Amino acid sequence: MSKKDKAHLNLVVIGHVDHGKSTMTGRLLYETGAVDERTYQANKAEAERLGRPSWAWAFALDRLKEERERGLTIDIAFFKFLTDKYYYTIIDAPGHKDFIKNMITGASQADVGMLVVSAKKGEFEAGVGPGGQTKEHAYLAMTLGVPSLIVCVNKMDDVKYSEERYKEVKDEVGGFLKSIGYKIDQIPFIPTSALDAANLKVLTPKLTPWYKGPCLLEALDQVVLPPKPTEKPLRVPINDVYSIKGVGTVPVGRVETGIMKPGMKITFMPADKTGEVKTIEMHHEELSQAVPGDNIGFNVRGVERKDLGRGDVAGPADKPPTVAIDFTGQVMVIQHPTAITVGYTPVVHAHTAQVACRFDEILQKIDQRSGQVIQEKPDFVKKGESMVAKLVPLKPMVIESYKEFPQLGRFAVRDMGLTVAVGIVTKVTPR
Ligand code: GDP
16 A cells, blocks of 8 residues: 555654654654665664764754754655555644644644654653653643654563553553543553563564554554544635635635535635635545535625635534634643733734733632642632633634534643643633
8 A cells, every 4th residue: 555545644743752652653763664775774873983872863853853853954755654544744743832732723633643652760760750741742732732642661671671660651551541531441551661662563472472553554544534524514714815817706725524515615714704615625636515624715696705814614504603702611731921811912823823912810720730720719720730711702702612513622822932831721701
């Protein structure tokens, strides 16, 4: 099967610093043939010259990261690998500055998260302890809506492939994933060693005779895609609107839920304009219907270009998108020089909309690592903390509950050029 016939998935690699993300990813790219032997040999020679032979694998990734940070064009084939069924792209890691923004806006939504957890004594404990990123990244993946997770219990060579240690790591991480809402019976926990290539491309029963699950490549191949939400009401956040001679008004956007067909009556919110879909196009081809995931341009009669703009959302005339008077959400503060208090008014980015919103009430402070309520009605919430808050848009804005419309129910809070917080919407008060 060629690349073209395979479904495409975005993979994000997460986990605590030094737990082996780069090494594992480099090795995976090599094992699947995405990094050629010559490049690997060059990296190996360089690593040996530095007296750190194990770094050879990570070098592939380091070069990539560095070039990406510097904004250089890089060989895109480098981040891609194939399994039997899928064609994977490795996307930004959480440390990358645009990661959260890209995830929120759907520019690079991850379908699968690979959580790398070191089993090494002390390292595992640091990753799940205070300030550890193992739980924080897992929670972020949940909040940002990464549907599938694979856990690599890594550096098993360092603990002599001990089943007992594996179980300890699995129980703790699994318990946490369950507490934040992941279905852990669907998550593979693979004992790996990026250095020994244990259970990566093939199972290595000599090292882990006690392990009966899939190897990493199999697990990546066995990912089950969530069904396309075609049953839900149509939602198409608008990216751009054109007026084309001889055609008319053509909004462009991505179908998030539902189905669009010619002849349908649709309403744009908050513009509150209704028209009829005449034709739908994707990649210059006319479609008889558009489904979730399709990036379309559609000709709509009865609505003028000047009435619409980026941030509007199209939906069925009888089930139009929700315009919020206010909305309540779970918000995690990623970076803020001081703290968030009631009255704070940053810009909220949700789907294609950007609207100033005021923090109207801070209802609860939540422990970011466990999801437990730690304080009712706190005065402020700092970096690294989470809250339940009510926000009021200062201009009409479409926002939906995360549960019903995941892509329209999560948001980034931006201020001073930074993403200061991210959130998911739990409740909307409609206009
Ligand atoms: P990252 O920060 O998560 O990307 O971690 P790196 O991939 O840079 O790895 C951090 C250190 O752990 C490096 O010195 C690696 O050589 C080492 N390392 C990575 N994977 C393994 C493994 O499976 N076993 C052992 N023993 N060391 C590993």
